Amino acid sequence: MTLFVGFLIVSTLLCALVTGFIFTYAVVVMPGFAKLDDRDFIRAFQVTDGVIQNNQPLFMLAWVGSIVSVVPP
Template identity: 40%
Template sequence: MLAHQGAGQQAGPRSKAAAPLLYLATLTVGLMAGFFFAFAILVMPSLAKVDDRSFVVAMQKINEGVQTGAFAFAFFGAFIFTGAAAIVHQRAGYRAAARWIFAAMLLYVVALALTFGGNIPLNDKLAAAGDPAVIADFAAARAAFNEGTWNALNAARTIACMLSLLALVPAIALHGRANKALKTGIS
């Protein structure tokens, strides 16, 4: 086995899955960062300006509509692909890249924890208000949702996702350098 000092790598069993997993991790984390960012800068500020009934109906429809295969691919894929990329890179000897990918995964786990621990329970409160056709007090339903807390949690998960995405940038560069070193035999 070759030792690669320059890229901070040690050669291990090369994996054809390393690069595709890293690219899928970057894609899905990027999609989630963009999704959360869009809510932070556009969706929620726009909904803040509408009446209570419109807010409740729109958020209920968004929360129902997000339950699609495309969203699940990005939301769960970011965790799965980033975790798999970290493991594969570590096992393949791309240790410097693996450290960055593990950091990206930990940051995405923070976003997941905020989502499952905060945003989803607040969404569930809004769903529990019932069908808009039978809601008697839209102001109470909106207040129970707690927009301020939801927005703060969303801002935190947006930042976590952005940092996760940024951590994948050096991982891609290190992966590329290590691959080049393996192909050329230059360390």
């Protein structure tokens, strides 16, 4: 297996992981948020977004890594 194929496999897996996360968020979380009134929706979305951005290095690694791994050395 060449280095390019290795990067391609890693990129494919990371993109699939991020896609699964976004799909799950859209199918499970957003319909739940839709049942809230506007003020509660904004607050819940801000809290969820803050947790994802501040406390999830694994998510950020998958998100950024899927882009970086596409560029072969």
